[in-house]
Amino acid sequence: MNRQVQAVVMFLVGAVLLHAGFTDLYLRYVKAGLRPLLLAAGAVLMVGAPAAVWYEFKGRRRHAQQDRREDAHAHRVHDDGPDPGDEHDHRVDNDHGHREARISWLLLVPLFALMLVAPPALGSYSAMRTGTALQQPYGYAKLPASDPVPISLVDYAGRAVYDHGRSLRNRKVRITGFVALDTKGAPYLVRMALNCCAADAQPVKLALMGDIPPVLRPDAWLQVTGVYTPKQTKDPVNNRPIPYLQVTEAKPVPTPRDPYDESWNR
Secondary structure (H helix, E strand, O other): OOHHHHHHHHHHHHHHHHHHHHOHHHHHOEOHHHHHHHHHHHHHHHHHHHHHHHHHHHHHHHHHHHHHHHHHHHHHHOOOOOOHHHHHHHHHHHHHHHHHHHHHHHHHHHHHHHHHOOOOOOOHHHHOOOOOOOOOOOOOOOOOOOOOEEOOHHHHHHHHHHOOOOOOOOOEEEEEEEEEEOOOOOEEEEEEEOOOEHHHOEEEEEEEEEOOOOOOOOOOEEEEEEEEEEEEEEOOOOOOEEEEEEEEEEEEOOOOOOOEEOHHHO
16 A cells, blocks of 8 residues: 555544544444544544655655666666666556555545444344343442432343342332343343443343333334332343343333443443
């Protein structure tokens, strides 16, 4: 890859990062807290690309001047004329360089794809093939007095399993997540939790019982209202505990702005 192609690719990568950072597209790849670093990286790449072209241009001018001096010196020393083999070698090298440059432009295809097509967030297919990643939290914040209590799926699951539901008893909760079905058709409410980026996203699952809609579509987002139940099951993938929620109401909702849950590592 020649320097011009490298600079164009660098500039476009920076543009993609800025485009993702100034829109919600970046939330499909990294956690929200990394947005400033993403924008900074994009700005550095876009500034560095023209600088790389400028230094390449200056270097070529310097080398061209040096080549002219060397050619002039060679003509003074050799009066028999240039070697025909030198011209042939130069032509072969030039053709190889053109082919390499044309192939290098194919690297731009995935960049344009990232700008034009927003990939979907990880959903039920990944969730049901990965074991639940529920972790014991360091502590539990006091729940608000509202009824029902809006609570994240990860927070409810942690309180239900590791706090034995003490802070959830006699409280209605409202939880949002996407639907996943196991091989037997049992419904789960899931959020993909992440530490850094979508590459390390892992599911936290909540089994549903009670007043569940008769037809559930995998990956559809639901807002469910219900109450704590001590019932638990085991994830068949990694044998980790999955708590249940006794559902009293469920309704479809649009996909949230940030489809991933970061609350497990705060």
